[in-house]
Amino acid sequence: MMQAMFGIAVGAAAVGAQQAPAGPVGTVVGQVVAGDSREPLIGPQILIVGSFLADRALFAARGSEALQVRVTGHQYWWRIEYRDPATGRWIETANELHLPQGRTARVALGSADVIHSFWVPNVAGKIDMVPGRRNLIDLTPRRLGWFRGQCSEYCGTQHAHMAFDVKVDSPPAFDAWLAAQARPASPAPDPIAAQGASVFAGPCAACHAVRGTDAGGRAGPDLTHFASRRSIAAGTLPMTRGNVQAWIAQPQALKPGVPMPAVPLSPKDADAVAHYLATLR
Amino acid sequence: MTPDPALEDQISRTWGDPPGLWGFIATVDHKRIAARYIVTALLLMFLAGMLALDMRWQLTVPENTRMTPQLYNESFSLHGSTMLYLVSVPVMEAMAFWLVPLMLGARNMAFPRLGAFSYWLYLGGVLTLWIAHAMDITPDLGWFEYPPLAGPAYSPGHRADIWAQMITFTEVAALCASVNVAATILKMRPPGMTLARMPVFLWAMLIASIMTILSMPAIMLVTSMLISDRLVSTHFFSPGAGGDVILFQHLFWFFGHPEVYIIFIPATGFVSSIVETFSRRRLFGHSVLVLSIISIGALAFGLWVHHMFAVGLPRLGNDFYTAASMAIALPAGLQIFCWIATIWSGRPRFDTPMLWVIAFVLTFVIGGLSGIMTASAALDLQLTDTYFIVAHFHYVLVGGALFPLFGAFCYWYPKATGRMMSERWGKIALVGIVGGFNLGFFPMHLLGLMGMPRRVYTYPTGMGWDTLNQIATAGSVISVLGGLIFVANAVVSYWRGAPSGADPWQGSTLEWASASPAPPWNFTYTPVVHSLTPMWDESRPLPVMEGLASDHREVLITSVTDAAPLYRQKSTSPSIWPIVAAVAVTIMFIASIFTPWAVPLGSVLIGAALTGWFWPLRPRAKQGPLGRGA
Numbered sequence: 037m038m039q040a041m042f043g044i045a046v047g048a049a050a051v052g053a054q055q056a057p058a059g060p061v062g063t064v065v066g067q068v069v070a071g072d073s074r075e076p077l078i079g080p081q082i083l084i085v086g087s088f089l090a091d092r093a094l095f096a097a098r099g100s101e102a103l104q105v106r107v108t109g110h111q112y113w114w115r116i117e118y119r120d121p122a123t124g125r126w127i128e129t130a131n132e133l134h135l136p137q138g139r140t141a142r143v144a145l146g147s148a149d150v151i152h153s154f155w156v157p158n159v160a161g162k163i164d165m166v167p168g169r170r171n172l173i174d175l176t177p178r179r180l181g182w183f184r185g186q187c188s189e190y191c192g193t194q195h196a197h198m199a200f201d202v203k204v205d206s207p208p209a210f211d212a213w214l215a216a217q218a219r220p221a222s223p224a225p226d227p228i229a230a231q232g233a234s235v236f237a238g239p240c241a242a243c244h245a246v247r248g249t250d251a252g253g254r255a256g257p258d259l260t261h262f263a264s265r266r267s268i269a270a271g272t273l274p275m276t277r278g279n280v281q282a283w284i285a286q287p288q289a290l291k292p293g294v295p296m297p298a299v300p301l302s303p304k305d306a307d308a309v310a311h312y313l314a315t316l317r
Numbered sequence: 318m319t320p321d322p323a324l325e326d327q328i329s330r331t332w333g334d335p336p337g338l339w340g341f342i343a344t345v346d347h348k349r350i351a352a353r354y355i356v357t358a359l360l361l362m363f364l365a366g367m368l369a370l371d372m373r374w375q376l377t378v379p380e381n382t383r384m385t386p387q388l389y390n391e392s393f394s395l396h397g398s399t400m401l402y403l404v405s406v407p408v409m410e411a412m413a414f415w416l417v418p419l420m421l422g423a424r425n426m427a428f429p430r431l432g433a434f435s436y437w438l439y440l441g442g443v444l445t446l447w448i449a450h451a452m453d454i455t456p457d458l459g460w461f462e463y464p465p466l467a468g469p470a471y472s473p474g475h476r477a478d479i480w481a482q483m484i485t486f487t488e489v490a491a492l493c494a495s496v497n498v499a500a501t502i503l504k505m506r507p508p509g510m511t512l513a514r515m516p517v518f519l520w521a522m523l524i525a526s527i528m529t530i531l532s533m534p535a536i537m538l539v540t541s542m543l544i545s546d547r548l549v550s551t552h553f554f555s556p557g558a559g560g561d562v563i564l565f566q567h568l569f570w571f572f573g574h575p576e577v578y579i580i581f582i583p584a585t586g587f588v589s590s591i592v593e594t595f596s597r598r599r600l601f602g603h604s605v606l607v608l609s610i611i612s613i614g615a616l617a618f619g620l621w622v623h624h625m626f627a628v629g630l631p632r633l634g635n636d637f638y639t640a641a642s643m644a645i646a647l648p649a650g651l652q653i654f655c656w657i658a659t660i661w662s663g664r665p666r667f668d669t670p671m672l673w674v675i676a677f678v679l680t681f682v683i684g685g686l687s688g689i690m691t692a693s694a695a696l697d698l699q700l701t702d703t704y705f706i707v708a709h710f711h712y713v714l715v716g717g718a719l720f721p722l723f724g725a726f727c728y729w730y731p732k733a734t735g736r737m738m739s740e741r742w743g744k745i746a747l748v749g750i751v752g753g754f755n756l757g758f759f760p761m762h763l764l765g766l767m768g769m770p771r772r773v774y775t776y777p778t779g780m781g782w783d784t785l786n787q788i789a790t791a792g793s794v795i796s797v798l799g800g801l802i803f804v805a806n807a808v809v810s811y812w813r814g815a816p817s818g819a820d821p822w823q824g825s826t827l828e829w830a831s832a833s834p835a836p837p838w839n840f841t842y843t844p845v846v847h848s849l850t851p852m853w854d855e856s857r858p859l860p861v862m863e864g865l866a867s868d869h870r871e872v873l874i875t876s877v878t879d880a881a882p883l884y885r886q887k888s889t890s891p892s893i894w895p896i897v898a899a900v901a902v903t904i905m906f907i908a909s910i911f912t913p914w915a916v917p918l919g920s921v922l923i924g925a926a927l928t929g930w931f932w933p934l935r936p937r938a939k940q941g942p943l944g945r946g947a
Binding site: 088 | 385386387390457458459463465466470471556557560561562563627628629632635636639640643644646647689692693694695696697698699701702703768770771772773774775776777780
């Protein structure tokens with residue numbers, strides 16, 4: 037639809053440009069001035085009606101069986117929650133949005149702090165996330181694959197690094213993914229992971245939650261299935277063990293201005309936390 | 318009239334400024350004030366251009382860490398705020414200050430001291446923003462400062478206050494300037510210049526002034542609400558306490574959209590003047606041009622929501638604003654057709670000012686077409702807040718307003734200095750600026766369509782945006798080099814340019830009847846006008862009226878519609894009070910960033926200054942008939 041609108045606009049522009057030099061220009065202006073010619077008025081009218089119809093189509097209601105999703109903007113990350121169709125429970129994740137191909141997801145957009153804007157260019161246009169208001173957008177992705185979403189309303193220092201990954205799955209793959217996300221964390225039962233979990237329960241758990249453990253902080257992203265994601269720090273870095281460890285050691289160097297502080301951990305503890313997080317699949 | 322040396326001597330003693338620093342501070346000569354405005358604005362344009370170059374350099378490669386995000390955010394905030402509040406609007410007012418009395422055959426503005434006050438207050442706003450920048454309290458929230466990001470919770474410190482108070486400065490200055498220009502155009506036209514015989518330039522300045530008077534209060538209100546949220550904990554924009562952040566956007570854009578036309582409409586005045594003179598025929602469709610300007614001025618107040626299509630307002634309402642936004646293409650298109658028809662049917666000469674007009678038409682039409690695309694509510698959801706919008710508004714504002722301004726600068730430069738600018742270097746500068754601009758900004762349309770958002774200090778590798786960003790940077794470098802050539806040409810020509818004489822271009826309107834550079838009193842006798850193009854139609858010497866005093870400052874007041882002489886009005890002499898009042902207002906505005914007590918205490922200070930200003934000295938007006946000259 038967007039491509040169609042763009043085509044209409046460019047086409048009308050081309051027609052207008054062709055009309056301009058045709059015939060004595062004075063005659064054209066004279067006709068316009070005297071109202072003899074309706075041609076100059078037709079172009080805008082077509083565009084206005086076309087725009088109206090496109091807008092209607094984009095925002096048409098798509099039935100009640102839509103998948104319910106909540107996305108909440110935070111300085112500089114995304115809280116993402118799915119309503120479990122079976123239990124009605126909300127399943128929380130962050131910074132990675134999975135969508136089923138061909139099914140409509142109704143996304144309710146909100147903000148916890150300042151105005152952000154939710155935009156996945158390959159899937160739909162953007163809608164702002166306004167504190168104190170709730171906006172809805174229906175997403176019906178047609179193509180499988182990974183896409184990039186990003187904040188498109190200036191929201192502070194790290195607006196540039198407020199992105200998220202979008203994965204469009206086939207419906208069965210999506211259902212499996214959602215079922216996996218619904219489960220509590222299952223860290224590996226090795227001693228280093230256990231040590232990492234106990235370190236994590238200290239400073240990290242103040243802001244981050246890992247369901248199934250005592251870590252229940254709400255200020256930062258939920259890390260229950262952290263290692264299943266493709267990137268870290270809201271699309272800033274690819275998910276690698278080295279990046280995770282660097283991020284824990286120096287978040288302000290990698291994303292200056294991010295609210296996450298550098299927590300002073302011994303190299304051994306930091307290594308253990310990174311290992312623990314890598315097991316949260 | 319034959320020149321009368323004794324009379325000229327007396328008038329020059331009456332209208333001359335005192336020498337030295339005192340004369341510099343106290344002058345109420347509209348030309349000196351306007352020249353200061355223009356020089357200040359051009360200097361700021363240079364600084365803002367340097368910021369732009371810095372940002373372009375940063376975006377040349379992905380994942381660049383040359384600038385910190387804080388520095389980048391400050392740079393685009395300062396660039397946008399400077400260009401929109403401190404350059405574009407004031408420089409258009411300055412052109413009005415400089416040209417309106419000359420084009421009216423008048424000796425000064427309607428309110429000479431208010432003109433001086435406008436400049437000093439504007440300078441206060443300039444210094445507030447840029448001294449704050451030197452002290453590292455630069456605003457870092459864009460040129461719009463949406464709450465709640467600009468609210469006390471998310472922007473502690475004084476960066477946001479500096480921005481909000483700078484707005485108050487420049488808008489008070491703009492309101493004063495607009496009242497001055499509108500009153501001058503309506504009440505000081507020369508005998509015979511009825512509304513129907515008023516050049517398009519004056520219509521443009523009149524409409525832009527009225528638009529300023531109607532739109533500026535909205536932004537002063539909204540920035541004052543923001544300051545009171547920050548200073549005395551009101552909750553206009555705190556959703557948690559029942560406030561609404563969207564209210565800010567409505568009020569901001571109720572000003573913000575008309576502002577675009579406040580910048581653009583004066584430019585249509587420049588274009589009309591240049592096209593008429595260099596086509597050597599009367600403007601085709603004078604009435605159509607005037608009516609187009611009026612309808613653009615009216616429509617401009619019904620478009621603001623097209624900046625807010627992604628906010629989540631009711632869709633049907635958005636579609637209404639789509640229709641209104643597309644409707645503005647009609648009067649804008651009519652104007653373009655009228656200028657083309659004038660050139661087509663005239664005997665055009667292609668000197669530098671005319672080439673700037675042609676560059677304007679080509680560039681502005683591209684900006685208008687991308688404007689029609691963004692006007693569609695459905696399409697805008699993809700385009701808004703991307704580089705497509707950056708490209709669009711630079712095409713409209715640089716192509717639509719700055720190119721005509723540069724043309725106007727070349728066109729009226731001989732009138733201001735008595736010397737011609739170099740045509741050769743003028744053309745080289747034009748090629749550099751226009752070519753570099755298009756090379757720099759056209760790729761941004763594509764970047765926007767490829768999904769590159771605005772206001773990001775860097776972008777990831779592998780997005781496919783690298784090459785286009787590099788082309789854009791190269792274009793901006795070329796454009797800045799062209800700008801430096803333009804400035805060098807203006808500076809060198811000031812001393813080395815060929816003497817121009819009073820009327821080097823055979824212009825059509827009255828400013829060319831005055832000497833170059835115009836003396837402090839502009840015209841010894843008041844011209845009498847019988848057509849739209851008096852310099853082409855009247856016999857030589859021009860028909861004039863005498864009767865204005867030469868031993869004290871006097872101007873002629875005429876009726877609004879028919880320009881029939883009504884009475885002679887005393888015009889003020891150099892005065893210290895405008896700068897005193899401006900300093901008092903500056904103290905209040907800056908202190909009110911820190912304490913609410915600044916408002917009552919500062920009001921006392923301003924009251925004292927205004928008491929001095931309005932202290933009655935002499936009778937204001939003299940009744941009586943005017944002698945009629947040969």
